[in-house]
Amino acid sequence: MTTIRDIARALGITPSTVSRALSGNPRVKEETRRAVEKTAREMGYERNVVAANLRKGRSMIVGIVIPRIHREFFSNCIGGAESILNQAGYSVLICQTLESVEAEIQALKTLKNYRVAGVLLSHAINAPNGDHVKEILGNTPLIQFDRVFPDLPGAKIVGANCDGAYKATRHLIEAGYRKIGTLAGYMTSQAYVERLAGYRMALEDAGLPFDEKLVYYNTIVRETGYEAGLKAIKAGCDALYSAGAFSALGAIDALKEKGIRAPEDFGIVGTANEGFTALMTPSLSTLNQHPFEMGEAAAHAFLEGRLDTQVIPMELIERQSSNKNNTWQK
Amino acid sequence: MTTIRDIARALGITPSTVSRALSGNPRVKEETRRAVEKTAREMGYERNVVAANLRKGRSMIVGIVIPRIHREFFSNCIGGAESILNQAGYSVLICQTLESVEAEIQALKTLKNYRVAGVLLSHAINAPNGDHVKEILGNTPLIQFDRVFPDLPGAKIVGANCDGAYKATRHLIEAGYRKIGTLAGYMTSQAYVERLAGYRMALEDAGLPFDEKLVYYNTIVRETGYEAGLKAIKAGCDALYSAGAFSALGAIDALKEKGIRAPEDFGIVGTANEGFTALMTPSLSTLNQHPFEMGEAAAHAFLEGRLDTQVIPMELIERQSSNKNNTWQK
C-alpha cells in the first residue's frame, strides 16, 4: 500500500506537506496541493485511517448501542443516524446488547477501546441506572435516544411518550371503550413510566377511574402480552393501550383464542409502528414514533455537540383494532 | 489514560514485557504476568486497540455490507454473524448500501481504510459484477452471502435457491393450481436466476408448460409486486411463486383489489420468511432462508479462513395463501 511517504518521495517534498495538502490545510500552495492530489490518485493512495486516528487520539467512528437490531424501530433509528453520520464522514460501529446489561458494558468498553468519537445509546431494558455508562465512557460524547437515563449528562432524544400514550388512550375512550387496561413496560425505563403516566392522565381527564389492577407491568414481548391479554379479558377490560407493539400482538392472540372480536368487543392501540401492525388482521392502531427521525436527531446532536433533550412527537395511526363501530374502509 | 509504558514504569520493567504479558505470550514468567495484570487492573488500563491495529497492520473489525438493515432477512444475518464474531473478539462495522452500487463502493473503501480483518458482503441488487469489489478489497478476506458474485474468489454462503423455488412451485402444483406465474427478481443476481430455474424445473417436472410471458422480472418490492400481480391476474394465472416476500405482499394487494379470493381462487408462495408473512391475512406461505444461520456460517467461514461455497437449505412453510382447499386450521 502506498503511504504519504511514497507520495512525498515521488514529488521531492516531505510527508508533512503531503499530509497537509490532503487534509485541506490552507497553509499549502494551491499548486503543490494539486500535484499531491494528482500523484496520490495515480499511485492509488488510500489514507490509513488507523494511523491517523492513533495520532489524533480519536477515530471517525461513532458507536451505536441498541438492544436488538431486528426491531424495526431500532433498525430505522440506525438508518437515520447512519445516513447523517456517513455524510459527515463518520462510520458507525453497531453493537447489540440483546437486553443484557453485561453485553452493554462489554459493548461500551469495546467502543471506548476503539476511541470512538461518540456513542449513541439506547440502553438495555433492565439496566438499573446509568452508572456503568458514565464510568466506562468517561468524557466520550454520549447521545442517548429512546431509552434514556435522565440523570446522565449529554444530549437525549426521546419520544413524546406521555403525550403519545395520552392520545392513544383518549382515542380508545372516544371510540366508546370504557374499561381500558394497559400493557405497561418496565418501570426501570423512563419511556415506559411516561407512557403509563399519559395513559393515566387520559383516563382521569375523561373522568374514568385509574385502576392499578388493570396495569400489566413488564410486558413488551408477544408472550407476555398474550398472558396479560388473558388477564385483562378475565378482569373485564374492553380495551388495552399497549406500550409496545409486540405485546399488543400477543394480546390480540389472546382475544382470538377466546373468540372475542376486535375491534367490535375489544379495542387495542399499540406503540411503535412496526411493519406488521399495518398488515395483520385486524390491523393494529399504533403510535408512530418516527424512529428514522430519532436516529437523525441523535446524529445531529452528536455532530453539533448539543447537550439538550429533544422530544420527537408521536402520531396516532388509527387502524382497525380500535375502531369499535367497525366502519373501517379500504 | 494509562498506557503500557505507565505499567512498565510502575513495575520497573519494559513496555515490551507488559505487552507480552497482557497478550498471553508464553515467553513471560507467570509471576510477572500476574504482577502486570494486577497493576493494569489497579491503574485502570484499557488497551488502545487503535495503536495495536496500526502496529499489526490489521484491525479486529469485520465489515458487513448489506443493502438494507431493516429487512428482517439482513438484520437476522447480522445478528447471526455478530454473535459468532463477538465471541471471537471481533467487532462489526455495518454499512448499508440501500441498493446503490456507488454506496457499496464507498462502504468497501471505508472498510479498506480501516484495515478491517475481513468483509462480509451481500451486494446491491443492480451491481453488474464484482470487479469493483476485487479492485478495492485487494487481499482483504471476503465472504459473500446470499447475493454473491460467483466469479469472485473466497467463501460464499448461499441459500438453496433452486431447490427452494422448486419446492415452493411444486407445492402450488400439488395444491391444485395450474397456471402458475412467478415474480422473479433481478437477473443480475445469481440468487434470483436460480430461483427462476427452480420454478421452471418444477413446472416441467410436473408436465406443465413454462411460459416466459408469466415471468415478471425485477419485482422485489411491494409496489412492483402489486403491478405484476395485476398483470398476472389479467394473464389468467391462478397462482404465483414470488422470489421475494414484499413482492408477494404486493401481489396480495392486487388480489384484494380485484376481489379475488386467496387461497381459494389464487395461490401464492413467497420467499424470505419476514415476520409479517405469518401475521397477515391470508398468512403467506414462504420459504425460510434461515438468515441467522447464514450469518453464523459467514462468520465461521471468515474465522476459519474457508474458501468454499456453503449452501443453506430452504424450508417451505405452508400457510394459508397456498392452501387451495381452505382447510387451514388454528
Added chain:
DNA sequence: TGCAAAGATACAAACGTTTGCACAAATCGC
C-alpha cells in the same frame, strides 16, 4: 565445574499519520 540450552527480559525499530515549531522565501508598508 563448565557449557549448552532454554527461559525471561530489554532494546529499538517499526506502523503511517499529524502537528508544533523552526526556518526560508516571498510580500508588504513605509
Added chain:
DNA sequence: GCGATTTGTGCAAACGTTTGTATCTTTGCA
C-alpha cells in the same frame, strides 16, 4: 530598501502498541 509580516515547507517528535533480535540469567546435564 529595510524591517515586519505573511506564506509555504521541512524537521522531528509524537500517538501506543507489537515484535525481531540481542542480551542476560537460570537451569540441566555430563
